[in-house]
Amino acid sequence: QQSGCAGAAERGVAAMAALVRAMRELLPLSVFLLAFWWSRRQFYMRGVTYRPTVVPMWKERIFKSCFYFGLLGSVDALLRKSGQLLAHWGITVGPGSDRSATLLRLLFLHAPFVLWAITGPLNPRGHTRDDHGWSSSATKSPLWKWLSVYVFKHTRIVLSEEWRSLSIEERNRWIDRHYVIGMHPHGLLPLGAILNGLTWAGGGLRGITASGAELPEPENPGVLLHQRWFRQMKLRAAVASGACGLFPGFYEMFTKLGAFECTKPFIRDRLREGKDIAIFPGGAQESEFAIPGRYVCCVSKHKGFVRLALEEHKDILPMWTFGDEAILPQSASPPRFVRTLQRFFKEACGLLVPPAFGGLPRFPPLTLITGVPVSLEDLWPEALGGPVSDAAVDEGHRRYIEAQRKLFDANKGLVPGGHADAVIEFL
Numbered sequence: 001q002q003s004g005c006a007g008a009a010e011r012g013v014a015a016m017a018a019l020v021r022a023m024r025e026l027l028p029l030s031v032f033l034l035a036f037w038w039s040r041r042q043f044y045m046r047g048v049t050y051r052p053t054v055v056p057m058w059k060e061r062i063f064k065s066c067f068y069f070g071l072l073g074s075v076d077a078l079l080r081k082s083g084q085l086l087a088h089w090g091i092t093v094g095p096g097s098d099r100s101a102t103l104l105r106l107l108f109l110h111a112p113f114v115l116w117a118i119t120g121p122l123n124p125r126g127h128t129r130d131d132h133g134w135s136s137s138a139t140k141s142p143l144w145k146w147l148s149v150y151v152f153k154h155t156r157i158v159l160s161e162e163w164r165s166l167s168i169e170e171r172n173r174w175i176d177r178h179y180v181i182g183m184h185p186h187g188l189l190p191l192g193a194i195l196n197g198l199t200w201a202g203g204g205l206r207g208i209t210a211s212g213a214e215l216p217e218p219e220n221p222g223v224l225l226h227q228r229w230f231r232q233m234k235l236r237a238a239v240a241s242g243a244c245g246l247f248p249g250f251y252e253m254f255t256k257l258g259a260f261e262c263t264k265p266f267i268r269d270r271l272r273e274g275k276d277i278a279i280f281p282g283g284a285q286e287s288e289f290a291i292p293g294r295y296v297c298c299v300s301k302h303k304g305f306v307r308l309a310l311e312e313h314k315d316i317l318p319m320w321t322f323g324d325e326a327i328l329p330q331s332a333s334p335p336r337f338v339r340t341l342q343r344f345f346k347e348a349c350g351l352l353v354p355p356a357f358g359g360l361p362r363f364p365p366l367t368l369i370t371g372v373p374v375s376l377e378d379l380w381p382e383a384l385g386g387p388v389s390d391a392a393v394d395e396g397h398r399r400y401i402e403a404q405r406k407l408f409d410a411n412k413g414l415v416p417g418g419h420a421d422a423v424i425e426f427l
Contacts, residue, residue: 025081028073035067040348045240054265061122067246068117076105113248120252121245128245129266131236131275133255139225144201147191152323154365154416155195157202159209159229161410162372168216174373175218176232178271179317180309181278182400184297186286188328188355192321192366197278198225198237198257205229205370210414229370236270237278238262240350262350264308268385271312278319279305287352288342292326292362295424297404299397306376306396310388313380316396318371318403322415323364331358365416371407374399401426 039045044055044063055063083101086092120126126133148155163171183193196202205226207215221228226235236258245251245261260266267277280286282298289296309316334342334356345353376399379392405424413420 025077028070028077030070031066032070032074035063035070036345036348039063040344045246045349054263057124057127060127061124064117064121064246068113068122072110072113076109079105079109116248120248128251128255128259128261129263131258131260131270134236134258135256136224138256139199141199144195144199148195148201152191152195152363152366154367155192155202156366157196157205157226157368157370159205159207159215160369160371160407161209161211161213161414162406163215164209164213166372171215172218175230177230177373178232178234178274178314179276179373180271180305180312180314181235181276181317181319182299182305182404183278183280183319183321184282184286184299184404185290185295185321185325186280186282186284186298187290187324187326188287188330188352190280190321190324191327192324192368193278193280193319194253194257195366196321196368197235197319198259200225202366202368205233210367210369210411230276232274234275235278236260236275238267238270239280240283246349264304267308268312271314276317281305284346284350284352288330289425289427290325290328290330291332291358292329293422295325295408295419295422296427297401297424298427299401299404300426303393303397306400307388307393310376310379310392310396311381311385313384315376316374316400316403318374318400318407319368320371320404320407320411321366321368322412322419323366323417326362326364328355328361329357329359331356367415367417369407369411369415371403374403 042055044060080101121128183190183197206228207217209215217228218231220231222231222233224234226233237254237260239254239259239262260270262279267279270277281302281304282296283302286296286298289298306316330352338354338356341354342352342356345351374396376396379388379396381388405426408422408424412422
């Protein structure tokens with residue numbers, strides 16, 4: 001009888017140990033998935049386009065802390081299971097004891113990541129709600145030049161040919177204004193827009209058109225990026241907070257280049273500070289069409305950026321980057337389960353993940369074309385920030401689509417990369 005009781009106790013202890021191990025394996029993953037589910041439900045990473053109010057800073061930090069706990073724990077479990085599987089196959093990788101392996105993961109995974117998180121996105125001063133992290137020296141980093149020269153071979157920002165038909169007086173009308181900037185295409189990652197628009201890799205905007213024609217540049221230009229043409233330009237970018245605020249590398253790149261969360265109050269504040277704000281109206285939806293040979297502009301149902309420009313008494317500056325559609329080709333018809341995952345994560349964080357690659361990465365020439373601004377003055381409300389009618393938004397939206405069409409058709413045969421027969425699609 002005593003032997004039976006002892007055996008039952010041992011089985012109970014073993015079951016409890018197994019339960020603890022299972023919780024150790026599943027708890028981080030559960031927290032990670034729960035964080036994504038909560039973000040999808042509450043739009044924590046999608047901005048007030050979807051959410052009626054701005055998330056309080058303390059709630060944002062709690063959410064990110066849970067996300068990082070789940071992410072780190074899941075990666076740790078994956079590494080442990082991978083090591084056990086390799087050991088089962090007789091392949092020894094790393095230290096021979098579990099204790100040593102745990103110590104290595106703490107030193108080279110957990111400690112660096114936690115230090116990065118608490119000094120970066122979890123730090124009250126490290127938020128991504130404005131452009132305080134912008135650095136002029138970061139825009140001149142040798143990394144961007146290296147990518148331009150040795151990877152893509154050609155990165156350049158130029159004026160659209162349409163500027164040539166404007167009189168000097170008409171050109172001068174635009175050079176000292178600030179703009180809401182509509183950028184297309186998004187691609188999986190708009191490297192051409194980043195290199196040419198946010199760094200000096202493209203040489204900065206000057207009085208040179210896509211055909212190489214030189215226009216007289218304004219007198220007394222500024223010294224910052226693009227100020228040889230737009231003398232007052234201080235370009236920043238509003239991006240999905242999931243991209244600029246959650247992951248190492250992306251966080252540093254976007255914040256140093258002046259990117260911040262794409263939420264209307266934050267964009268409005270930057271505009272009122274005299275900044276020019278680039279927005280990708282197509283967003284992750286446009287990423288689905290990152291297919292060589294397709295030139296998709298997902299803007300037909302996206303009008304919030306037009307309403308914002310009208311409310312803030314700004315015109316819209318259209319831009320298009322030839323080449324961004326083809327860097328990381330996506331499959332035209334990914335499996336159904338991939339589509340389901342992409343839809344879930346897009347709703348949760350505003351990013352197209354996991355990507356459904358349809359080919360190997362390509363490194364085409366990247367040419368950013370700067371169009372003639374779309375005049376909206378006659379549609380502005382009387383007071384700054386005042387109400388804007390739907391009719392005014394629809395008219396401004398119509399003008400923007402027409403401007404993008406003209407920009408595209410006027411320059412497609414003048415840029416390198418074989419775009420002469422391209423046809424732009426508005427979805």
